[in-house]
Amino acid sequence: MRDRQMASLMDRIDEVDSYIKLFSSNLPRIRDVPNRLASAHLIVVEECLPFLKRLITFIGETVPVMERMSEVVAQGTSDLGTVSSNLGEIDQTSERAVHEILDRLELSRQELESASTSPDCGARTRARIDTAMSHLLAMIDALQFQDITSQRVRGTIHLLAEIDRRMASLIQEEDSTTRPLQEEARQQSGTWDDKAEYDPESAACRQSEIDDLMAELTEEQGA
Amino acid sequence: MNSAKILVVDDSATMRRIIETQLRTLGFNDIEEAEHGQEGLQMINRGGFDLILTDWNMPIMDGRTMVQAIRKQEQHKDLPILMVTTRNTKADVVEAVRAGISNFVTKPFKPSELRQKIEAVLKKTQKAA
Numbered sequence: 001m002r003d004r005q006m007a008s009l010m011d012r013i014d015e016v017d018s019y020i021k022l023f024s025s026n027l028p029r030i031r032d033v034p035n036r037l038a039s040a041h042l043i044v045v046e047e048c049l050p051f052l053k054r055l056i057t058f059i060g061e062t063v064p065v066m067e068r069m070s071e072v073v074a075q076g077t078s079d080l081g082t083v084s085s086n087l088g089e090i091d092q093t094s095e096r097a098v099h100e101i102l103d104r105l106e107l108s109r110q111e112l113e114s115a116s117t118s119p120d121c122g123a124r125t126r127a128r129i130d131t132a133m134s135h136l137l138a139m140i141d142a143l144q145f146q147d148i149t150s151q152r153v154r155g156t157i158h159l160l161a162e163i164d165r166r167m168a169s170l171i172q173e174e175d176s177t178t179r180p181l182q183e184e185a186r187q188q189s190g191t192w193d194d195k196a197e198y199d200p201e202s203a204a205c206r207q208s209e210i211d212d213l214m215a216e217l218t219e220e221q222g223a
Numbered sequence: 224m225n226s227a228k229i230l231v232v233d234d235s236a237t238m239r240r241i242i243e244t245q246l247r248t249l250g251f252n253d254i255e256e257a258e259h260g261q262e263g264l265q266m267i268n269r270g271g272f273d274l275i276l277t278d279w280n281m282p283i284m285d286g287r288t289m290v291q292a293i294r295k296q297e298q299h300k301d302l303p304i305l306m307v308t309t310r311n312t313k314a315d316v317v318e319a320v321r322a323g324i325s326n327f328v329t330k331p332f333k334p335s336e337l338r339q340k341i342e343a344v345l346k347k348t349q350k351a352a
Contacts, residue, residue, distance in 0.1 A: 095237060098237050102240050106244060140241055140244050140245070141331065144330055146237045147233075147238045191281060193310055196330070200333070203329050204333065204336075207329050210311060210329060213316050214316065214326060214327055217316070
């Protein structure tokens with residue numbers, strides 16, 4: 001019994017001895033800790049603190065600028081809505097006006113037609129009526145500008161909505177898709193040609209090229 | 224007077240009126256209108272049209288998709304279809320032809336241009352019949 005206790009005691013002494021050796025081997029490092037702490041303190045005091053000071057100054061100067069930017073963006077998106085709504089109203093007013101003109105032109109056309117077919121209309125008067133009628137039809141044709149400019153207006157409204165979306169993401173609005181301008185643009189998407197232009201002469205040239213291409217394609221299909 | 228029954232498909236009320244006026248001047252009086260491809264397709268499927276004039280860019284269903292849908296139906300494979308649109312690039316024309324149009328008119332068009340195209344496609348159909 002006593003032998004076993006002695007053996008256990010010896011094991012403990014060996015264990016303590018190994019700890020002492022480990023401690024001794026690390027003693028230089030442990031002695032160095034105060035020096036390290038002193039240099040760390042130096043780094044914090046001489047480098048980190050001035051940096052933090054500069055950072056805080058920078059943030060202090062930047063935050064008002066950011067707040068101002070945010071206000072400007074918010075105001076800008078609100079202005080975009082107004083611009084978009086004004087453009088939409090211009091488009092609708094233009095359409096209403098064109099339809100009123102079309103109504104009057106149509107009535108004039110009917111009047112001329114009726115006068116032209118009247119038995120008491122002489123050949124000379126009929127010729128003048130025909131000339132007036134061709135002018136009137138040219139006026140009706142010119143009103144195609146409304147559809148063409150309307151497509152451009154719709155394209156512009158879509159573009160404004162895209163700018164609105166980007167600005168909203170700048171000021172980190174939670175869900176910019178619920179904004180009225182976004183909604184409007186989504187509904188209109190794909191219904192316009194933003195390259196549409198009212199240029200009858202250029203259209204005539206283009207039509208001639210299209211006719212050549214159509215002839216080519218039809219021939220290919222036939223073959 | 225021409226007895227052909229014509230359908231004008233365009234989302235612009237102005238364009239529908241202008242085309243309709245031109246058609247009446249050309250002697251066509253049986254004219255119906257649709258505001259987009261889907262409405263046009265439903266009307267065409269009810270039958271009776273001799274000529275379709277359609278825009279390309281429209282809401283709900285565009286003109287190209289409508290033409291493709293028409294051509295999928297055997298009974299409408301020879302129905303004359305004029306695409307009347309502001310689109311006018313070579314790629315647009317090729318795409319429209321592939322969809323199945325009979326001819327292509329670019330906006331703004333001249334009445335003489337429209338008349339010529341209408342007469343040509345109707346004549347072609349009559350020959351085919």
